[in-house]
Structures are given as C-alpha cells and as structure tokens.
Amino acid sequence: MDYLYYLRQSKMPHIWCDGCGHGIVLKSLLRVIDKLGWDKNDVAVVSGIGCSSRTPGYVDFNTLHTTHGRALAFATGLKIAKPQLHVIVVTGDGDAVAIGGNHFIHAARRNIDISVIIYNNYIYGMTGGQVSPTTPTMKKATTTPFGNPDAPFDISRLAAAAGAAYVARTTVYHYARMDLYIEQALTKKGFSVVEVLSPCPTSYGKLNKLGNGVDMLMYQKENTVSLEKAAQLTPEELENKIVVGVFVDKEQADYQEHYQKVVQKSHNV
Amino acid sequence: MEKSNPNVYMMQGNTACAEGAIAAGCRFFAGYPITPSTEIAEVLAYRLPQVGGNFIQMEDEIAAMGAVIGASLGGVKAMTATSGPGFSLKQENIGFAAMAEIPVVVVDVQRGGPSTGLPTHVSQSDMMQARWGTHGDHGIIALCPSTVRETYDLTIRAFNLSEQFRTPVLLMTDEIIAHLNEKIELPEPSTIKIINRQKPTVPPEKYVPYAMTDTDIPPMANFGEGYRYHVTGLAHDETGFPTNDPAKIEEQLLRINRKIERYRDEIVEVEEFATEKMEVLVIAYGATARSAKKAVQLARENGRRAGLLKLKTIWPFPEKEIAQLAQKVSRIVVPELNLGQIAHEVEWATCRALPVVRVNRINGEPITPHEILQAIVG
Numbered sequence: 001m002d003y004l005y006y007l008r009q010s011k012m013p014h015i016w017c018d019g020c021g022h023g024i025v026l027k028s029l030l031r032v033i034d035k036l037g038w039d040k041n042d043v044a045v046v047s048g049i050g051c052s053s054r055t056p057g058y059v060d061f062n063t064l065h066t067t068h069g070r071a072l073a074f075a076t077g078l079k080i081a082k083p084q085l086h087v088i089v090v091t092g093d094g095d096a097v098a099i100g101g102n103h104f105i106h107a108a109r110r111n112i113d114i115s116v117i118i119y120n121n122y123i124y125g126m127t128g129g130q131v132s133p134t135t136p137t138m139k140k141a142t143t144t145p146f147g148n149p150d151a152p153f154d155i156s157r158l159a160a161a162a163g164a165a166y167v168a169r170t171t172v173y174h175y176a177r178m179d180l181y182i183e184q185a186l187t188k189k190g191f192s193v194v195e196v197l198s199p200c201p202t203s204y205g206k207l208n209k210l211g212n213g214v215d216m217l218m219y220q221k222e223n224t225v226s227l228e229k230a231a232q233l234t235p236e237e238l239e240n241k242i243v244v245g246v247f248v249d250k251e252q253a254d255y256q257e258h259y260q261k262v263v264q265k266s267h268n269v
Numbered sequence: 270m271e272k273s274n275p276n277v278y279m280m281q282g283n284t285a286c287a288e289g290a291i292a293a294g295c296r297f298f299a300g301y302p303i304t305p306s307t308e309i310a311e312v313l314a315y316r317l318p319q320v321g322g323n324f325i326q327m328e329d330e331i332a333a334m335g336a337v338i339g340a341s342l343g344g345v346k347a348m349t350a351t352s353g354p355g356f357s358l359k360q361e362n363i364g365f366a367a368m369a370e371i372p373v374v375v376v377d378v379q380r381g382g383p384s385t386g387l388p389t390h391v392s393q394s395d396m397m398q399a400r401w402g403t404h405g406d407h408g409i410i411a412l413c414p415s416t417v418r419e420t421y422d423l424t425i426r427a428f429n430l431s432e433q434f435r436t437p438v439l440l441m442t443d444e445i446i447a448h449l450n451e452k453i454e455l456p457e458p459s460t461i462k463i464i465n466r467q468k469p470t471v472p473p474e475k476y477v478p479y480a481m482t483d484t485d486i487p488p489m490a491n492f493g494e495g496y497r498y499h500v501t502g503l504a505h506d507e508t509g510f511p512t513n514d515p516a517k518i519e520e521q522l523l524r525i526n527r528k529i530e531r532y533r534d535e536i537v538e539v540e541e542f543a544t545e546k547m548e549v550l551v552i553a554y555g556a557t558a559r560s561a562k563k564a565v566q567l568a569r570e571n572g573r574r575a576g577l578l579k580l581k582t583i584w585p586f587p588e589k590e591i592a593q594l595a596q597k598v599s600r601i602v603v604p605e606l607n608l609g610q611i612a613h614e615v616e617w618a619t620c621r622a623l624p625v626v627r628v629n630r631i632n633g634e635p636i637t638p639h640e641i642l643q644a645i646v647g
Contacts, residue, residue: 008499011510041495046339057499057510062492064342065501066335067365071471073327073335080323080336081297082493103335106328259323266318 006030006040011058015051019205019213021172021198022052022119028175029088029117030059032183044085046075048095051126052198053120055090069099072107075114082258086186089116093134094124097153101133108162111190113254118155118181118193121200129203136240140207155195160248165190167247171197173220174244181246190254197242271329276455280294282420282447285377287312287438289424290348292461295374296322297347298337301329301355303390303616305444306378330355334362337373341366342500344491346428350376353386356402363437365502367525370479372438372466373430374424379443379555381633387487390633391444393555393600394607399439400584404523408529410536411439411584415558415629417451423581429464430536434528435489439446441583443606445556445635469496479521485528533585541594543575549645550598552591552615554580555603559635564604564641575645581613588618595619602644603634604628 007030016022033043043061045130047053049068056063062085066074071089079087096104096118107114123141124130131141131148134155138147156169168181178196185192199205199216210216220242227245230238280288287309292300300310306481309327317324323340330351334595337347351359356377366373367432379395381387395402399411414420424440431438469476469488478498480487489494490496499509506517529536543565544550553561558579568575573634578594579586595601603612603625613625619625628644630636 040497042493044492055365057501060497062497063499064339065499065503066338067361067502070331070335070362073332074339074342076325076327077297077336077339077341077347078337078492080325081345081347082491083339085343085493103332104326106332112631119315122622259318265320266315269319 001031001034002218003027003030005188006033006060008058008060013189014058015054017025017202019199019201019216020051021121024172024175025117025119025178025196025198026055026058028178028182032121032186035183038086042084042086044078046071046078047090048100049126050092050095050124052090052092069095070103071095072100072103072116076107076112079114080256081111087114088186091112091116091118092261093118093120093155094102094132095120097155097158098131098133107164108159108164108191108193110255111163111165111252113190115185115188115192116194118195119198120155120195121198121204122202122240123200125203129207141204142204142207156193156247157190163191164190164193165252165254166249168193168245169195169197169247170244171220171224171242173217174224177244184246186247190252193249218229275452276457278453278455279450280417281308281450282414282417282442283308283378284312285417285453286350286424286442287316288455289318289421290428291320291376292458293346293425293428294463294465295346295348295428296320297340297345297377298322298349299325299327299333299340299347300349301333301351302608303330303352303355305380305447306352306376308447309376311600328359331362334359338362338366338371341371341373342492346372346432348374348377352378352380352388353382353395354384357396358359360402363449364405364407366437367403367409367457368405368502368527369500370435372435374427374431374438374440376440376442378447379441381631385514386627387633389444391513391556391635392606392631392633393443393557394610394631395441396583396607396610398631399441399587406526407551408436408526409439409584410434410436410529411441411582413441413554413581413583414446415555415579416451417446417449419581420446421453421455425461427565429462433486434532435466435486441555443555473497477507478506479507481507481520481524485524485531529585536582536585537587537590539587539590540579540581542577542579544578544594544597547574547576548598549573549575549600549601549602550594551575551577551603551604551641551645552580552611553577554583554611557606560565560636560638561604561641562573563638564645567638567642568645573645586614586618588614591615591618598623600624600626600647602626602628602641604641604644606636607632
C-alpha cells in the first residue's frame with residue numbers, strides 16, 4: 001500500500017524520538033484504513049494534547065487537535081453532527097485517563113460509535129517524562145524521582161467496566177495483532193478501544209534504565225502474556241507481565257440507536 | 270381557551286432562550302445541569318428531537334463545551350448553557366473556539382459568586398470573565414438581554430454573529446431575566462433574519478482555512494464535506510497547521526482580534542431611553558436595566574432630567590456610544606450587580622472626564638429603582 005497517500009508529507013519530519021513506538025501505531029492505523037477502503041473525506045481523526053496527539057497533524061483526513069484530555073468530548077459532538085464520519089480518537093495514557101478520564105469512562109458508558117486508539121507509553125513524554133496514571137508503582141519519572149507511590153490504571157479493564165463494546169490491548173512489537181485489533185475496533189458499532197503499549201526510550205526507558213527502543217521492544221516480546229494464559233497464572237507470576245488480547249467484543253445498541261428511539265417518542269407527544 | 274393571537278405566550282427567560290436557539294437554527298445542545306440555567310437544557314431536551322436536532326447531557330461543563338465545538342465543526346449550529354462555576358470550567362474550550370474560529374453560542378445565566386456562591390440568586394459578576402476568562406488575547410462578543418423578548422431576540426442574534434464572525438458568542442443573562450415570566454409575542458418565523466457561516470467556494474485543493482482575506486473572516490468548511498484540513502488550538506498559520514514563525518503567529522492573532530474590532534459598529538447594540546435634554550445618564554444592562562428604567566421615569570416625574578443607556582452588547586464595549594452621550598451630562602450612574610466591573614469600563618470610555626457613580630450589590634438581591642433614583646438625585 002502507499003502510506004504516503006495518507007500522510008501530509010510536508011509536515012514531516014514528525015516530532016517523535018528515535019525508538020518511540022508511536023510511528024508503528026500510526027502505520028498500523030493507516031494500513032487498516034487502507035484495507036477498509038475508506039474515503040479520506042469520510043474519516044476524522046481527533047486528539048488531545050501530547051506526543052500521540054500530534055498524530056492528526058500528519059494524516060490527510062479531517063483532523064482536529066483539541067485541548068488536553070478533551071478529544072472525546074469534541075469527537076462526541078462531531079460524531080452526532082456528522083454520523084457518516086468515521087471518528088477516530090488518538091490519545092495517550094495521560095490524555096485519555098488522567099485529565100480526560102471522566103470523558104473516557106462516560107464515552108464508554110454512552111457507547112457512542114467512536115474508536116479510540118490509546119498509545120500507552122507509561123509517561124508524559126511531551127513535557128519531558130512526568131509520571132502518568134499508567135506508570136507502574138515504584139517506577140521512576142521526573143516527578144517521582146524516588147519511585148511512583150501510586151498504583152497504575154489498567155486502561156483496558158477500565159474501558160471494559162465502563163461499558164465499551166470492544167476493548168483490546170497489544171503492543172507495538174505485535175504489529176500484526178495490532179492491525180487485527182484496530183480493524184476490529186474501527187468496524188465495531190459502538191465505543192471501541194485499542195490500547196497499544198508503545199515504548200518511550202527517551203523518558204520512561206532512560207529514567208528506568210530499560211535500554212534503547214529495540215531493548216524495550218524485546219521486553220514487550222518476552223513479557224507478553226495472552227488473556228487466556230493469564231487466567232491460569234497467579235498474581236505473583238503475572239507481576240511485570242503485559243496481558244494482551246481482546247477483553248470485550250459484544251454487540252449492543254449504540255448511543256445513536258437509542259437516540260433514534262428518543263426522536264420517535266418526541267414526535268408522539 | 271383559544272388564544273386570540275397564537276404568537277403570544279407567557280414565557281420564562283430560559284424558555285425564550287431555548288426557543289430563540291431553535292428559531293436561529295440551533296440543532297445541537299450539550300449541557301450539564303446548573304442552577305439557574307437548567308431550564309434551557311430541559312426545554313431543549315424536549316424540543317430538539319422534535320425538530321431534527323440532538324440534545325446531549327454531558328459528564329461535565331468542559332465536555333459540554335467541547336461537544337458543541339465538535340458539532341459546529343461538523344456543520345451543525347450548537348449551543349451550551351451554564352452559570353458561574355460552569356462558565357469558569359468552560360473557559361479553556363471557549364479559548365479554543367476563539368483560536369480555531371469555530372462558531373458556538375455559550376449562555377451564562379449569572380448567579381452570585383465567587384465559587385459556588387449563590388446558586389439561586391441574581392448577579393452580574395461574570396462580565397469581566399466573559400471578556401477575559403480564557404487565557405490569551407482574542408476578540409469576543411457578549412450580549413446581554415433585559416427582557417424575555419430580548420432573550421429570544423439576542424439568542425438568535427448570538428447565533429447570527431457567531432456564524433458571521435466565526436467566533437464564540439456569549440449570551441450573558443442573569444437569574445432574574447432567566448426566571449422571569451413575561452408576556453411576549455414571538456415574531457413570525459419568516460421574518461427572522463438568519464445568518465449562516467460563509468463556506469468556501471474554491472475547490473478543496475485551493476482551500477486555505479485561515480486565509481488572510483479582505484474581510485478578516487475566512488470562509489469555513491465543515492468536516493466531512495470534502496475539505497480535509499487541520500484544526501488546532503496551537504498557534505497556526507493560514508493553513509491551520511502549527512507554526513513557530515513569529516510573523517505568521519502575529520498575523521493570525523492580530524486578525525482574530527481585529528475581525529471583531531473592525532466590525533464593532535455592526536455588532537454593538539444599545540438602546541436609549543429619555544436621553545433628550547438630560548443631566549444625568551444611567552448606564553445599565555440585564556435585570557438592572559429594568560430598575561434603571563423605572564428610576565429614570567421616577568426622576569423625570571420629579572423634574573430630574575435623567576436618561577438611560579441600556580447596553581445590549583457588552584463586548585465589544587460600546588465606548589463610542591457612551592462617550593457621545595457623556596458629552597451631554599455632568600454625571601453618570603452605573604448600577605450593576607457586581608463591584609463595578611462595567612463602571613470601570615465606563616470611566617475608561619469617558620477618560621474620567623466626569624464622575625461615574627457606582628451603585629453596586631453582591632448579596633443576591635436586586636438593585637431597586639429607588640436606590641438608583643437616590644444616585645441620580647445625588
């Protein structure tokens with residue numbers, strides 16, 4: 001496929017560092033859109049603030065780079081106003097579940113037909129490596145120089161509990177699986193989430209002595225456990241493991257289907 | 270009983286706002302419950318699905334503001350309504366709409382502050398937040414009704430101005446006007462002037478979303494209509510993409526300020542009452558303008574030559590209209606339900622050439638006509 005067809009080439013080079021996984025996610029997203037044969041005019045890519053949220057600037061769709069944490073709020077209005085648009089939100093761990101956490105759970109509860117790709121790198125990369133809501137306990141960030149005292153969010157389980165129709169987690173190392181999950185998410189009616197673990201060697205890797213981008217990819221390769229296998233393991237055995245797979249895949253009426261019923265009832269008064 | 274005139278209603282200010290929005294073409298409302306604005310949401314939750322629109326109650330005020338921007342970008346006229354605390358929460362996204370030039374209408378039904386303040390009592394203390402509540406320099410339009418009918422008319426005007434100037438427009442009402450039931454006669458829908466955003470006429474490959482046009486208002490393409498472009502709250506150049514070029518940054522930022530200022534004569538609306546042969550000018554807006562009008566009537570009946578200038582547009586500030594009338598009088602009285610937010614602007618508009626007497630109240634009670642009359646008499 002011709003990736004350049006989907007890229008705003010004049011906006012290159014991108015801002016992502018050497019070894020960052022975000023470009024791998026972007027490429028997967030473009031592969032899936034190409035496979036689905038969607039017209040570029042029918043796709044909207046919406047983001048908040050952060051490294052991952054710079055994605056919209058690079059892709060030749062209707063693109064909206066909103067305020068920090070609010071991508072889903074803007075995307076909700078856009079989707080309702082133009083239901084024929086395929087609305088895809090690209091966001092990071094801090095953007096999605098710290099400042100944007102409220103919007104994230106409510107968009108899931110509402111089951112609005114939007115797909116969210118979360119580039120989870122355990123850190124605030126753009127501001128230089130501060131602790132995020134997914135940074136593991138006792139790992140280092142510039143604002144947790146002696147280790148993170150907080151417990152991390154499990155984004156996929158959060159999305160599942162909040163009511164999303166589709167939730168999957170993978171890593172950028174498992175790029176074929178990433179393609180599959182993103183395709184399933186993009187074609188799912190209702191709220192769909194793909195959490196992709198993406199290495200940040202510049203901040204998270206450096207502060208926690210995890211090596212370069214390749215070393216961090218190898219870590220993903222060697223420490224990934226499928227949901228099925230994870231069910232057989234003890235919490236101790238699962239420590240430091242990345243549990244991947246499809247957490248939720250269900251058919252349920254989305255927001256707009258319910259709203260159509262509201263419209264019908266409003267005409268009967 | 271059959272009404273003799275089907276267009277006549279007893280209507281609450283908040284209902285008039287909701288009905289004005291529908292008349293203006295609003296088909297998307299996102300909100301969050303907050304006293305004393307909630308009836309606007311309740312009426313639109315009922316009415317919008319009936320007219321092919323969408324109502325959504327979001328998870329907070331910030332989300333509601335984001336959703337209306339998203340809907341407007343999708344080509345649907347959109348509004349949110351709130352009061353003080355929610356208005357504070359919306360400010361960052363109001364700035365986004367100003368920066369990215371997305372037309373939206375934000376209603377602030379003012380109640381006492383700061384903080385949670387007086388949820389069920391009147392205030393006019395968000396006037397400066399309307400002007401400077403979000404960070405950065407930007408133009409803004411804020412309107413202020415003082416009757417139920419004006420609430421209807423100015424809601425329509427708010428949509429028209431937002432569409433014409435690609436800017437957020439703030440409708441600054443207050444608890445009294447919002448909950449006041451008045452008899453109003455609504456205009457025939459066919460007589461209502463509606464302005465829609467100017468769309469690009471060039472083919473998509475030639476579209477420059479933030480072009481430096483002669484009018485300073487570049488045409489706006491809706492998402493999903495073949496014009497793929499980038500919208501960001503970052504400083505951007507005419508293409509809409511982020512830039513660090515100081516000349517490009519300045520060019521765009523000066524334009525979003527200038528596009529309001531240069532059309533201020535078109536935007537500013539004031540109303541004069543008994544301003545012929547006057548010695549004292551009362552300047553008022555919103556609920557307080559009702560007390561002020563009564564005070565001026567009482568003053569005239571007692572042989573005091575007082576007049577009223579009612580401000581229906583607050584931002585851009587009617588400094589030209591005020592300066593002209595100020596030449597005729599020796600004193601100005603500014604009653605308002607805050608500690609002098611607009612009085613300060615009046616002093617600035619008149620270069621402090623004459624005394625500006627403040628009549629202020631911040632305890633949730635309105636200012637009475639007699640209190641204003643006392644200030645007129647001096």
